[in-house]
Amino acid sequence: SLLNPRVLGTTARELMRNRYHRILARQELNSARAYDRILTNSRYSRESMLKAYGIDAGVCYLGIDAELFRPTGAERTRTVVGVGSFDRIKNIEFVIRAVALLDDLRPRLVWIGNSGEAAYQEELPVLAESLGVDYSPRLMISDAEMVEILNTACVMAYAPRLEPFGLTPLEANCCGLPVVGVAEGGVRESISHGNNGLLVDAEPAAMAGALRTFLEDPQGAAEFGRRARAWVLEHWSMPAAIDRLESFFERTARSEKT
Structure with missing residues (x-):
């Protein structure tokens, strides 16, 4: 009542x-x-803003710090790495379920996050143990530690729900790491299928199959990672991002004078 x-x-x-x-x-x-001009970090974000506010925004892609995120020459292990806050929207349980399907390879899953929901953080190890996944959460680690992990993993799994852009895969690429991402939201822009990673449907089996491609062929994964780094340096460099931003500033200033 x-x-x-x-x-x-x-x-x-x-x-x-x-x-x-x-x-x-x-x-x-x-x-x-x-504002006279609004910039978004992806076409997906632009479409979201148009739908929500009816405002036409520009797209100004971000750049990667290739001096921080770089190969160190460390030996890679049979490890899948994920990066993102310990929140449900990051879909960590999806990645755990995908890795569980690789029980014959038994890769380790390391997840790096700087914040998250306490209840969700408690649920994830329980799920991983029930599925036989070697799950290692890392909370609030330094940039140096993150770069070290990205240089010792074999592949990154990236499956957030409707991520506006997806910068983390590009940082992983700069460390020579291939990425498997779910084809949703802005991830379809930061990951170019076959160039710096593989895009898959939002199904654990699809994710597992793509991860297997790299885990079963470490040499092939390393070569893919080298090509991915070169591709990111060509398309996502910090100097190029600065040039794009300055170009928007100049065009906005010119339009105000006319």
């Missing part, structure tokens, strides 16, 4: 939450309309 105090309390909280989100949406729209 709605006269139940608990029900009334829950309903009031929901109404307040909905009102808060409506106010926030209006504020975001007003803020967006106040």
Whole structure:
């Protein structure tokens, strides 16, 4: 019954939450309309902004710090690495289920994150153990430690839900690491199938099959990683990103004068 105090309390909280989100949406729209030019990090983000606010934004791709993310010559192991906060939207359980399908290879799964939901972090080791996956979470590690792991893994698994862009695969590539990503959102732009990684459907079996390609052929994975790094340096360098941003500034300034 709605006269139940608990029900009334829950309903009031929901109404307040909905009102808060409506106010926030209006504020975001007003803020967006106040700018002469808005840049997004991907075509997918641009389409999302057009759908949400009716605003045409430009696309200015980001660049990678190739001096920080670089090959170190470390020996690679039969390890799958994932990077992303320990939140459900990063779809870590999907990767665990995919790795579980590689039980004959028994790769280790290392997951790096700088934050996350406490409850989700507790669930993941339980799931991994139930599926026989050697799961090693790494929370709040340094950049140097992250680069070390990216240089000792064999392949990266990347499966976030509707990621706006996906910078992490490019950082992995710069360390000479091939990437397997789910073809959703902006990941379809940061991963070019066959050039710096493989794109797969959002099915654990599809992810597992692509991971197997690299895990079963370490030499082939290493060669793919070398090509991936060269491809990223050509298309995603920091100097090129700065040039793109400066070009937008110049065009915006010129349009104001006319």
